[in-house]
Amino acid sequence: MPILHFQGLLDSQSARVLVISFGCREGAQIWLDQTGCKYDMLLDPERKIYKAFGLGSSYSNVMNFDSLLQYAEYVVLGQEFPDIPPRFLEDFYQMGGDFVLDEGGTVILSHPCKNPMDRPEVAQMVATISSVGRPTSF
Template identity: 30%
Template structure:
């Protein structure tokens, strides 16, 4: 998504990442990935609970499908620091309009389960109107 940040801006969106990581861990993440959009820390995971983001089972987190996804990412040059904090916490992707209404919600079923950037851009354009 970081490579398409300007596309999101042109579509009228502001992108933000919410993480339960804090301080230096969050700073390293932003630096390593060269993220230009805001990173917000939610160590109590209030946003995770409010948006219905669950924790994954051992098999979902460490199973072959997830492992294969990370192998492909590493083959493309992505580096990983190993497990950080809680590997079982699943994420999600949301498009929220100017009135605070969730117009698109994707709650991940495993760490590799994310909508495509194109799908997110489509949702942003639909929410914009």
């Protein structure tokens, strides 16, 4: 389930959620509007943050059978996807990730995505935020 469904749970933590995109301002605003995302977004057009976290672009991770099957299942179930105009789709193959940093900037949870739908459980993220324990990697 997308992280936006858990916004109240995340907001109850002493944490700040920041969405990072490499796209242009217009495309990012369309995505924010269509998804209802209320979190702050930082644009990283040179992908410096993506590179710092080791996130590359991968045709094989996006276009593999399992990913395409998962997309098809979402379509069959009526899952809506943001309808971003093609002129704003800069790199369909850019891989994302989810990371939790403590107040000092130390990564305490690291989850580089294996495919576009791969996300950690929000409960695990909240537990990590709550415990602020040793770094976790998935």
